[in-house]
Amino acid sequence: MTNSAIDSTRPATAGAWGAVLSMSLCVAMLIAAEFMPVSLLTPMAEGLGATTGQTGQAISISGFLAVATSLLVTTLAGRLNRKSVLIALTALMFVSLAMVAAAPSFLVLMVARALLGICIGGFWALATSVLMRLVPIDEVPRALGIMYGGQAIAAAFAAPVGSYLGDIIGWRGVFWALTPIVAINLVWHVVALPSLPAGAPRSFSTFGELLGRRYFRRGLLAVALSWGSAFTMFTYLRPFLEQVTGVDVTMLSALLLALGCAGFVGSSVSGRVVGSHVERLLCLPALVMGACTLALLFLGGSWIAAGLLLAVWGAMNTAMSVIWMSWMSRNVEDQPEAAGSLMVAVIQASILMGAMVGGLLLDYLSVTATFAGSSIIALAAVLVAFNGKRLSKPRA
Known part of the structure; x- marks a missing residue:
């Protein structure tokens, strides 16, 4: 089956829905990683010796990198298996979170947030096309609803949970606490996602x-x-x-x-x-x-x-x-x-x-x-x- 060949009559298997759930968890972690610093802005700035405004800019840099990556990922990924690309992006999110948690300086924080932007842009650019290959076309809206459910959960709980835990274990501890969840998600990707060979190479044309x-x-x-x-x-x-x-x-x-x-x-x-x-x-x-x-x-x-x-x-x-x-x-x-x-x-x-x-x-x-x-x-x-x-x- 090619990227565009969707069989609307075949039923979605349990394995396919497991892969959808794996992607939903990845969405939750991406949203949590992207917006968690909003509730931890002041202590992060104090811990890194930066101003609150500078730290806010470090948060926004992920958005700029997401725009660029979303346009580049399908061409740069070329003939790479899309499963491998999603696994690599999730691994990069793990690295980004660990770098933020251990950041000795504001510069390291900037680099870590830039890496997260690459994850965000790359994942979202591929997400819908991957779902279209996992489930029949008639089931795509339901799969999208499940995947975006991860976004809603993270949006609801990331900020208040981050603020609460930040007072107990510190802002670095909050980011360290996210890393084992991402590691589990990484393993889940490996197990649940089927092989997703790339189709014909895409160019900017x-x-x-x-x-x-x-x-x-x-x-x-x-x-x-x-x-x-x-x-x-x-x-x-x-x-x-x-x-x-x-x-x-x-x-x-x-x-x-x-x-x-x-x-x-x-x-x-x-x-x-x-x-x-x-x-x-x-x-x-x-x-x-x-x-x-x-x-x-x-x-x-x-x-x-x-x-x-x-x-x-x-x-x-x-x-x-x-x-x-x-x-x-x-x-x-x-x-x-x-x-x-x-x-x-x-x-x-x-x-x-x-x-x-x-x-x-x-x-x-x-x-x-x-x-x-x-x-x-x-x-x-x-x-x-x-x-x-x-x-x-x-x-x-």
């Missing part, structure tokens, strides 16, 4: 061919606006809740935990309900999340209303990934690796740009302007996606 497809270009624009809107708001959620809702640290943690738990529900449910007409759902994430963000501007003074709105937002946030990756699996099934690379690059770049736009609005206007800007971007995403017809591959 493949990207040009994909971008020449009008429906795919429109899809990428909708993806950029959807994720850009989400992270224009999400990056600055804490100052909004502190300034507008007036929560203390305990209530803030509870609201963020509720958001993360709702995300797990969203990934699970969306994986089961997304069907063959996924195009009709493409505008739904931006529509619901944008509406929730707008509603927070009017109802955010109540922590109860804020909690309910954030729960809906969180559920749709993870559903967004399942919906859009399912769209890709059905409309670009002939070039899943190249399409995945482009989508991951666009998503990572949109996250960075969303955070930048939101920060400018916050600094020069107010946090309410940040949320209003997020709602406007969401409206643009809805208008681009609309009913999905212009984002569908022409059918014979």
